[in-house]
Amino acid sequence: MPDIYGANADLLAKVMDLRLERQNLVVSNLANINIPGYKARTLEFESQLQQAVGDVQSKNSLTRTSAEHIPSHFDVNGFQGRAVKEFKPRTIYGADAVDMDKEMATMGKNSLMYNALVTVMQKNFEGIKTVIAEGGK
């Protein structure tokens, strides 16, 4: 059954969750900037997510030989980002184990993308609202 909120609403929400998680990691990295031996963490999910979505889609087109077959949808709940530690810690006194420029750039990109996703979602809902309002006239 087609969803009133569009196929991508769940995916959008998941990506927003992951972006929030990435933001949390950036905050954590910056909080620990003066800790010797602390390794910077990053959160990777884009390529994996793309692959996971793509896998399901290509599988669908290959395996569904009949309309009566059960379609397998991409389940957003099972997906998780992978936190990656920077491989080698630096413990030189006074030198950061966390690259502040990198963290700030990640944060900027991340929050912009998050805000963009929110806007997309808002527009989705606005569209539905319009349909309801105009249909009732």
Added chain:
Amino acid sequence: MDFMTALDVGGSALSAQRTYMNVIAMNLANAKTTRTADGQGPYQRKSVALESTPVTPFGKAMNAALGDELQGVRVTGIVADGRPAKQVFEPGHPDADQNGYVQYPDINVVEEMTNMIQATRSYEASTSTITTIKSMYNKALEIGR
């Protein structure tokens, strides 16, 4: 995933850096102190010991591997620096020993200022992460509007 995790982590960093700042101010203020309150010779330079901490004990037990990666920061203590005192020949000083030498704390103003700038920058970085996360939360609240 906790809603306010990022704010907790950012807040822990702010308080740690503020403590560091207090200690730097104390060092600079006592750069010429030859007699401490307990009467034990010159002031000894202090520094802070910082430690990464899990965000919440509960989170550590319950969360997935992803949650365990998040770490706040905590001041474990203010530790005395072991460097020896500076000997300065000042026979007129009330704290001079029988040879006329006064023990001054070995505090390098440049070093303290450098540490101060580092603490300031780190503090600023944490405030800007908190500002960003706040704007993200506010933006998310716009969805249902």
